[in-house]
Amino acid sequence: MDVQALNFEKIKRLMLGFTAFQTLVAGCRLGVFTTLAKHPGCDRKELAAHLELSEHATRVLLLGCCTYELVTKTDGLYYNSSMSEQFLTDESMFPIIGFTEYCEVVQYKPFQLLTESLKADTNLGLQLLPGTGEGLYKRLAENPELERTFQRGMAPNDRGSRQLLFDAKEFADVHRLLDVAGGPGLIAGLLKEDHPQLEITLVDLPSVCEEASAAFAKSGSTDLHVHPGDIFVDDFPTGMDAIMFSHILEVFAEEKIIFLLEKAFDALPEGGKIFIYGMACDDDESGADMAAWGSLYFMVLASGEGMMYPVPDYRRWLTAAGFSDIVERTNDFENMIIIASK
Ligand SMILES: C[S@@+](CC[C@H](N)C(=O)[O-])C[C@H]1O[C@@H](n2cnc3c(N)ncnc32)[C@H](O)[C@@H]1O
Incomplete structure (x- = not known):
């Protein structure tokens, strides 16, 4: 051709x-x-x-x-x-039907305001979701059905899409893990299955913690706890030997990420670990698809800031916050995990 x-x-x-x-x-x-x-x-x-x-x-x-x-x-x-x-079937090892539904119900119309959002440098698409909450997550908390669609879409009930996280051998040395902005508890539950020694405390907004609490009760485990709160306002619970940020830091602007990393550093003991899991764009910011989608989605709807930052940005922020022994892994699905120690 x-x-x-x-x-x-x-x-x-x-x-x-x-x-x-x-x-x-x-x-x-x-x-x-x-x-x-x-x-x-x-x-x-x-x-x-x-x-x-x-x-x-x-x-x-x-x-x-x-x-x-x-x-x-x-x-x-x-x-x-x-x-x-x-x-796309019930047996799929990496199901995306829930994510497709989330794209359709929550993102499709807001994305029509991309040009205006870029010009205004803020997430004008949020206006299309009912309520007054600042930012997507607080707006979703006012719309329980949309919040369920979001949670089903973002954390599908599968292991395939998160293998990079569950396989991290560094979890073997962890006993008390804080799951920051952990969502409705699915990831914590799957991590616990793979690493049974873990005791996990999940922090999220109150409405999401209610769901996580119900999921933890159903699992029968006494090692899974919730701690409702706002990660920017409330102190992190103490006594943890590791802190995990999964699919959350990229939503925010650099200064907020640095704030959260410094807060995690202060909350950890000497030798404590930080796990950052999410998506990254290529180091030279010329791709790829998921990173482009996510970055524009934050711009138009979720926060009006943030992006799927390249891995070197995290390395720089972690070092500035005081962390060392930084290791990073990526996979073909544009996922990244970065692990570092205090
Ligand atoms: C993209 S989801 C990630 C959920 C989960 N960590 C995962 O990996 O699937 C982002 C989560 O951050 C939570 N969140 C956003 N802003 C928050 C805040 N200020 N305080 C507490 N939780 C927040 C949302 O409620 C949502 O559950």
């Missing part, structure tokens, strides 16, 4: 990106991928009956699904693509 034809292919994916995303949303909501997982090799008529759609609606939906490589068609019969098997 010559350069002009190749460029046309690429620009179409951008110009019509909304079509691709809405095809994905419709496929998930209508159950195309879960249906094809149960009934591989349906023809169009059978699929229309399963999905309770007209044959014409099924025809155009399948055209979209095949175009975006969500579904394959062989001899008139439809199958999930290997990509859909990996991400």
